[in-house]
Amino acid sequence: MTAAEIRQSFFDFFKEKQHTIVPSASLMPQSPGLLFTNAGMNQFVPYFLGTEKAPYDPPRAADTQKCIRAGGKHNDLDDVGYDTYHHTMFEMLGNWSFGNYFKPEAIKWAWELVVERWGFPAERLYATVYRPGKGDPGMFDQEAWELWAELFRAKGLDPDVQIVDGNVKDNFWMMGETGPCGPCSELHVDLTPNGDTGGKLVNMDSDLCIEIWNLVFIQYNAEADGSFRDLPAKHVDTGMGFERACSIMQGTKNFTDFSQKPTNYATDVFQPLFRKIEELCGKKYHDIYPETLTRGAASDELEQAIAFRVIADHIRTLSFSIADGIIPGNAGRNYVLRRILRRAVRYGRKLGFSGSQTFLKDLVVTLVEQLGDIFPELIERRSVIEETLEREEKSFNETLDRGLEMFEREVTNNGAISGTFAFRLYDTYGFPIDLTELLCEERNVPLDKKTFKQLMEEQRERSRASRTSELVRAADIATDAVTEFVGFDQDDTEATVIENHLDDGHLLVITDKTTFFCEMGGQHGDQGIMRVNGKEYTIAGVQQLGAARAHLVPSDADVHVGDKVELILETERRRPIEAHHTATHMLHWALHEVVSKDAAQQGSLVTRKRLRFDFNSAPLTAEQIDQIEELVNEKISAKEPVSWLEVPHADVKSRSDIMQFFGDKYGDLVRVVQVGGEAQQLDGYSMELCGGTHVRNTEEIGIFKIKSEGAIASGVRRLEAACGESAWEFLRSEVAKDSEEDEKLRKRLDEANEKLKSIGLEPEDHPDFPRIMAGLLMGGGTFHQINTVIKKSREHVTTLNEAVIRADKKLKKAEAAHAAAHADEALEEKISEGSNFVFQIEASAALLQELLNGLKKKQFTKAAFFIVDDGSKLHLGAYAGSDAQAAGLQAGKLIQQLAPIAGGKGGGRPDTARGAAPQREKLAELAAEAEKALG
Template sequence: MTANEIRQSFFDFFKEKQHTIVPSASLMPQSPGLLFTNAGMNQFVPYFLGTDKAPYDPARAADTQKCIRAGGKHNDLEDVGYDSYHHTMFEMLGNWSFGDYFKEQAIQWSWDLVVERWGFPADRLYATVYMPSEGDPGHFDQEAYDIWAKLFEGAGLDPKRQIVNGNVKDNFWMMGETGPCGPCSELHVDLTPEGDTDGKLVNMDSDLCIEIWNLVFIQYNAEADGSFRDLPARHVDTGMGFERACSIMQGTKNFTDFSQKPTNYATDVFQPIFRKLEQLSGKTYQDIYPESVDADKSQISPEMKEAIAFRVIADHIRTLSFSLADGILLGNTGRNYVLRRILRRAVRYGRTLGFTGETTFLPELVDTLVDQMGGIFPELVERRKAVKENLQREEASFNETLDRGLAMFESEVGNYQQVVGGEFAFKLYDTFGFPIDLTQLLCAERGLKVDMSKFEELMEQQRELGRQARTQALVRAADIATDAVTEFVGFEQDEVVTKVLEVHPQDDSLLVITDKTPFYVEMGGQLGDQGEMRCNGVIWPVASVQQLGLSRAHALPLEADVAVGDEVTLSLETMRRRRIEAHHTATHLLHWALHEEVSEDAAQQGSLVTRTRLRFDFNSGALTQDQIDAIELKVNDCIEAGDPVSWIEVPHEEVKGRKDIQQFFGDKYGELVRVVQIGGEEQSLDGYSMELCGGTHVRNTKEVGFFKIRSEGAIASGIRRIEAVCGEAAYSWLRKESEKNKVEEEELRSKLGTINQQLEELDQATVRYPDFPRIMVSLLMEGTFRQKNRVLKKSVEHMQGLRDVVIEAGKKLKKAQSGAAAKMADAALADVLLSDGPIVESFAGPANLLQELMNGLKKKQFAGAAFLIVDDGEKLHLGAFCGEDAKAKGLMAGKLIQELAPLAGGKGGGRPDQARGAAPERDQLDALKSAAEDKL
């Protein structure tokens, strides 16, 4: 059976047993204590705990669960590629009972599926049951033993041989120190050639005796005093390693040949990715393994290194693609950093296969994975484009630093004999983004170790610096200690006369602390202010401001003539501040409108407020266009109404818990909090929008100006982002969009005209399209907000209609051109196929002529070798074709393209029978033909 058939067979079996087949949960875990979803039971925990009732009738389910074990307690990362069965991402098949059936049915059905339906040899199966030692919880699982014994006896086998006692580590499951728990019963498969180990390899970490299925019987509750009591409702939680099941069934030729050790990587779970990697790299995968996972990596042969690289990349692309499809992005902390490490590890192993970093290769594997698994995991299909874009961006970024880091490593590693200094490892990490495991891998390949104690010491120093600098600093001030206090007067004043308290020269600036300031320091997503300081008749620019304890330091040029005790005037760049205030107030209106039009549960997850735009992150599903339009309209109605914007300081206890006042950070607020309200009466806390906020705002919503949402989209699983503009920034953006529309419309009309002309030449076809007057900016600058929105909406509809016309015309043109190219190809092949020898020919014509020529050779079952060149006037399009006779002589189309295309500055590749490429150097046509003739 294929992998897909095995998975479906599992589903079909349990569907017959009245299980509801449920989809896999996201890899983003529900539990805050997990990096990733790492077991099938994660999504069902509320049913086991009794906090939720299982929504299935009867209360039983089956599924396949995506799992990642690449960080934290469960971490298989370092074993990947070196053995046949460890993976960072794997599927866990499972069946579940929530207070419904228990041991007898669970064990009986596992036997029915594995032995009766799939055909596993019963004499190669070993079942483990729980046998506690003194002081361990529970008691010997006699019930499970008796059920297994009856099944083995029915197969003519001795239960004493086939049933193995397991200890608390292997055969007793606990959710935590307290809570649901119970004994486990596992199925292990003897994969030795003779199958006569009598269970001696069970739980001995041997790849010749693999655990395939674990049945957990949740029947106790662990109490805080260390005792165990029976649960009122007993549950079944099982997990089968999908890749392992495929490995055993396919690797033993359906249990007929145990001479070769089965491997997960030899199954059709991984083989399609290997084939694509072979095509991209020109190398061939060999299913060979080191003698042990802990093998000396410096002694591994080049062939072994390539095989490991194939396996690592195939494993890692699955982990990365599935995670990105679930909205888990690559980043610098937590699970996001684990994924970034995995990507960098894959890129590093890519160098072993000849990927130089000039182009990316990971995005090229995504389509293969989606085609293979998109049917069972539709999120891969839905997020294909986003997955590719993220991989492209991350791989390209890392390639830039990898080359420099590798060069540094090669130049300095020779200075070490046995242990590489932790300082050097930290430098690679800190400067070049090398995960420490990548440095360890590079060292291990040379028989070296890394001084990890020193590395960890330096890492802790860096963490401590991070803790000391929670906010972003635009200038370095870590060494400044001050007891000065600065009064902030910027809520009401743009300018203030103040006294200089302290002056601190820095490397590239002068930090001046004053007793008062109107300058807002960056916090809560609002950018800090800029402006100027006048001192002794001279004006100095203030580039930035930052918080130092209870004081605020202004960054001036290093040459500024300012001294302690000077009386200075601080003035804001008021236009910049006003635009920031407008965007900040618009953010509050947007938050309120989201609650009104989408959901009261749409809570803020982050924000940014600048003079040119605002960004607002919130938890929600995707918004519809109607919802976006309604939010825009609601905000603009409030702006047009001219509602007052006010604020009041009150004790936190007075507003704590009020659902009509948005509060985000709980105990992080001080005793006094500042509530910003829009609408209502001042000092009354009765506005329609009220939020705890320390930022600056306009005094009336009319000052915000026109509000326009530029984009709305997902940034993580369940997290959306809106970017918007208002006031002058909105008009500026609309002007640019209008100009863009004008240019695009002209381009579309021009393209449409060209297509019409070409169609007329081919089949006299014509296309009509509606005319539409161009949108002038003046229309947007006048009238009400509703009118502006209607104009924009009609503009968008018109542009989309024009695009649709062009697309349809383009399709018609392509079809006509394809037909013309096919006729050209038939005529050309009629001449060149007169002989049976190899074909090397060039043609002048459109690019699609090459594909028609290749199709023609295939249709005519051409058995020889051909190298075809089509010159379209801009570049050379190259095609290699190898029929059965040619392949029998060792010719491979993909390799022909890889060897010949560079002669004209090109590249390409493909399968052994057909391959394509392109080359820009048209003047090398004759040389290319000559070289092809020599090859063939």
């Protein structure tokens, strides 16, 4: 069977068993603790927890789930390409029961599909069942053992051989420290030529006996005190590796030939991609593996095969992720994706793809042809996938070439890679540290990893210190309670306490209704106070628990189920958040008006101090930013109404004028927020599906100012903006910064001008800082007036900075001319002597290169060693002409031998080399040793 037929056969089988075939969930996980959707059960967690009811009749489902395991706890990235079955992205076939059938049906149907329908040889199958050790949860899964035993006996096989006990690590599944859990039972396949291992390879990490299907029986709830109680509703959660199933069925010629070890890459899941890569690079794929070879010792042919496999695997991960709205970037899952793309590009170089050639986008068409029918998002988002891959690959090729050039220069000059330089390569130029490590290994060059790690940790600390997130972690609490949200129109309400829970140092108070918004959709949550029994408690935040909303108050608060409470918002916090949220909608509208209707939202954040909006686009011009600001502020000044209306999703899902976001899940009823137009008419100029809170009139926003615009990933831009008082604070700070910059630049220019005068050159003029409208920022004004202030101050700083640059260039040109003249004069005498020499001088570092160039121009055949003292450190240069090299002297080795005397380092080629040393007090000792070295 083909891969498509195997997948469809799975669907057909479970459809016969009354399962609803559901589409794969997005790779963007619903759980905040996951980087990517990494298992089939992720989308069904609410059904297992009981916070939502499964919408299927009967409550059974089957699917194929896109999964990525390339970061965090589950990370198979480094194994990809080197073995036969690990992938960053794979399909997991699964069937699910939500409180419906249990072990008998799950085990019977697994056997029926695998053995009776697909034809797996029963004697090559081994089932594992849970047997707890001392202190392990639960009890021996006798029921599962007996069910498997009956099936094996029916085939004339001994259950004591075919059923293998598994420990808590292999055969007991837990969602977390607490919550639903239970034993699992796996099917393993013996792939040895004779198939007679007797189960000895099960769970031994052998690729000759691999797990193909895992049946999880969720029957317990793990309590906080360490005990396990039976769940009232028991569930089944299964997962089968699709690529592994294809590998076994196709790689054994439908179970007739086990002489060759099956490999996922020999299936029609990957072969079409290999054919396309062959077409693009002109090389052939050979299905060979490292086996006992170390990675470094692998042959060129093997390295080429690994490159094919890595690229084929990674293009699947990249394409599916981008289709689900996960774009390569600089943090979290976006950075994992960027690493995967860069890894694919680097392996592409092994196949001959050059830095000027992009190839990843050319593989997308093959993937769409293969999987577009089962995953239609590939078809719908094909152009976005191709454009993103091309931009990101082109950008990384530039980074790679620039980084390689800088790396070579650093090695030439210093003979080693410092942690500081490696960090600068990574942080400033985006050059991956793992590539720096690889280059150092290949060239046997030392790398200071300790300093690099220290600098990375310092950067993380700075990032953590500057972060002002007010997220509350998701509490591990299941509840059937429902809380009505009345906060769209009310700042306070009376409510009744229906549940209390202690969690992580807070008392979580669930009420029947609330005015408090829970952080979601990028909007920060509310804070305020709770009044109850004559006492007042601070509400530090709110947490969504299924359909309920819990208020976080101090753990010792005197609040009990049944109490009547008063919930009062901190409006000083809510109002600015609402202003920034409505402004975000208006910004989105303005982007479509000014830039493109295709500028789609990629993420947002709304706080009381600012808003952040990510979107796909080319960089915005200054004129476009001005136009966007003008449009939004015009609408603010027009004092337009903001309203919202709850309507059936079916009524609006086809309307192109109402913003709806790809990948979002909507219920039957949706809330449309509109700016402008008539209330309840859905005729505003800005209309979006949104569950957040908003101002009632644009006048409440006050003023809108874009603070910054820049890239966060290839093809993805980020705008940050502020409204109201936060915008005023920003504007005042910008003028203050410009004023400070004016003083710094003025001082630098004055110093440079003094030096220019001293050598007879004309100084540079500079204008005065414009202060005529500075007072306007304190007293307010129109948006146009305020922008004029900002523009004038920035234009002035730019003009002043250009003057400083011109002055510096004049000085450097003069210094270079002086250094060149000095070098010619100093060398003439030494060259005429025709012997090796050591030369030391107090001068600018610029002189060193002129001295080395001078010897080259005059084709000096002997050796020379230069020490230039610039007053802060020693700059070292070595030269070895043809006669010197014939006598065994090499410039690079001279630097490496002598620089450490003064605490320095360096390196270079046999003819010329450079270095530097900080210990100026060792100059005499260094010069003496140089004389000895030159003989």
